[in-house]
Amino acid sequence: MDRTESLLITVAAPFRHLRKERLQKSEFIFYLTIDRMWMSRDQAALLLQRAEGEGLIRISGGLIEPLFAVASVTAPLGFKPTTVIFEEQDPYQVQIERVTRVTGRSAPEVTAEVAALVHDQFDGHLSPEAGLVLLSRRYGVPISDTLASLRTSARKGRKKVD
Structure with a gap:
């Protein structure tokens, strides 16, 4: 699985699991850090920056909105993001x-x-x-x-x- 696909799955997961079109920043971070225990709070904040910078999400007024079809993204069984999602792309x-x-x-x-x-x-x-x-x-x-x-x-x- 490449970096882009892993990043997309990681960003889509909270929206799919919580069945919401928009999430509070705190809900998104809670899902990644506490619910799934995939990363630390600092890593979740960095993930938000990367996702916004790559045009996957829009953050406005504390709300996070995906800019892609979340329903089209499926995570493989046992998915857990790797540190590759934090690497900066060219x-x-x-x-x-x-x-x-x-x-x-x-x-x-x-x-x-x-x-x-x-x-x-x-x-x-x-x-x-x-x-x-x-x-x-x-x-x-x-x-x-x-x-x-x-x-x-x-x-x-x-x-x-x-």
Whole structure:
């Protein structure tokens, strides 16, 4: 099971078990820390940050609302999240995954569209990160939380687009 799937199952579990569309922050943390004993309070708070940053939930006025179909997520028997859910993902990959969710296209297709944008419209004078930002905005994909990291990555010149 990969990090994204494990994170999705972990976030969906309290909503499914409590059969609610929205949860108080305290209910969510209680479920993960006391009810399931999956993690500490600090880890649960970090999980909330990660989930919000990856566009899985919205936190407003102390209420947590999932931004995905909770009913479509099922946990395998005996599921317990591992520490991999707390690891920070590459912002470029996070943004690619978001675009794939919104457009319904595969990651290689989205990556190819970024490459085409960079090469065809900017003659290769645009970083792949900047191309991804433009593509994200074109499709209305949230980007505010990954923008600073993508900017830093572009300055380092890490990504190559073929």
